[in-house]
Amino acid sequence: VLTALVDLLNAGIHPVMPSLGSIGAGDLVLMTAIAHTLIGEGDADYQGRRMPSAKALMMARLAPVSLAPKDGLSLINASAVSTGAGALALIDALSALEQQEQAGALTMEAFGANRTILDPRLHLARPAACQQLAAKALRDLLTRDATPAPTTLQDPLSIRCMPSIHGALIQAIDHARLTVEIELNASADNPLVLANDSLVLSTGNFHTASLSLAFETLGLAIAQCAAASAARFIQLTGSTRHGLPKYLSPIGGASAGFVPLQKTVTAILAAIRHKANPVMLDFLPVSEGVEDHATQTPLAVAKCVEMIVLWRRLIALELMAAAQAVDLREGLTLAPATSAIHAAVRAHVPTLKEDRPLGSHADALHAVLADGYWLPAVHQILLD
Structure with a gap:
């Protein structure tokens, strides 16, 4: 069976799987799609087309699998959908975190923010939740020969508390990664065959409460980070107290500048906050009351992906x-890393000199960020 699964992947045959149906007590309903394709039933995606699995196997010159005792149960009695989706979500979260650090550093440059918030001695005094790592990441991005004088003593909390906010997210990602790694290397089968002891034991190893909780926590940490980013946007585009033109408009007067995007930012943050609400407690007893508890892990992971x-x-x-x-x-003279970040933005978004629609530029920059590795120049600067 394992060889047959590998053959499916190598042939580019992908079972068509429903997105809903698992409540987190094992992904039974979703996993059946994989088993169906192996035996030539259900539908599969092959060469960019959806077709019956039997046809896809025939076109790829593969034969349907004949399952031996317990093979069918082993194929479906797992949490592989939740675990796999979670692993992919963590990759996205890590790349987004790096981009958030870059955006935060560029905002600090734009504000003329007080760099003392990044002093390592401050974070040694309160070594909480990866705060030291977060502060170091920002320090590295802002490193230069001469530190510019700050424009204020105490900046808004969305700037001043970035190490704390980012540190909490780093810790949440690390915890989620640990839970995913445990699931990837564990047996969640029920019953579990202990061949060396000649035993078959009933288990609850398919129940992924820890995985669901990890992604609920990650979602909350992302929401915190997103809220701070939104607050910095409002600070940049609204108030003139930082010595910046109102609405970031170079012409002033009745110019709207960036202020229309404040509504966009507010709407996006509202959507994130909505998705941050926990789902793992929403379940009903099923199977005549035998399955009277669930974790909703697939939903917890899915909404985390949407939040990212x-x-x-x-x-x-x-x-x-x-x-x-x-x-x-x-x-203003930027640090080498923030100069590279600024140049990367300008490669896709020209400076606003007079009012114009900004939505298409925002979409273009988001598309570049979503590639996951948008700024190799900064990596090279940090390595040097």
Whole structure:
């Protein structure tokens, strides 16, 4: 059976699987799609087309599998859908976090923020939740020969508390990664065959409460980070107290500048906050009361994935506003890394010189960010 699964992947045959149907007590309903394709039933995607699995197997010159005792149960009695989706979500979360750090650093440059918030001694005094790692990431991005004088003593909390906010997210990602790695290397089968002991034991190993909780927590940490990004956007585009033109408009007067995007930012953040509400407690007893508890892990992971997509849109908007603010500060010299970040934004979004629709530029920048590795220049600078 394992060889047959590998053959499916190598042939490019992908079972068509429903997105709903699992309540997190094992992904039984969803996993049946894989088993169906193996035996030539159900539908599959092959060469970009949906077709009956039997036809896909025939076209790929593969034969349907004849299952031996317990093979069918082993194929479906697992949490592979939740675990696999979670692993992919973590890759996206890590890349979005890196981009958020870059956006935050560029915002600090644009504000003329007080760099003392990144002093390692401050974070040694409160070594909470990866805060030191988060502060170091921002310090590295802002490293230069001479530190510019800050424009204020105490910046807004969305700037001043970035190490704490990002640190909590780093910790949430690390915890989610640990739970995913456990699931990837575990047996969630029920019953479990202990061949060495000649035993077959009933288990509850398919129940993924820890995985669901990890992604609920990750979602909350993402929402915190997104809220801070949104707040920085509002600070950049609204108030003039930081010495920036109102609405980041270079012409002033009745110019709207970036202010229409404040509504977009608010709407995106509202969607993120909505998805941050927990789902793992929403279940009903099924199977005549035998399955009277569930974790809703697939839903917890799925909404976390959706939050990352929305969060990355906020990052794109913060980058746009920060780059505009940098352009409006005369005589500002950026650090090498933030200079590369600014140049990368400008490669896709021109400076706003007069009012124009900004939605298409926001979409273009988001698309570049969603590639996952948008700025090799910064990596090279940090390595050097």
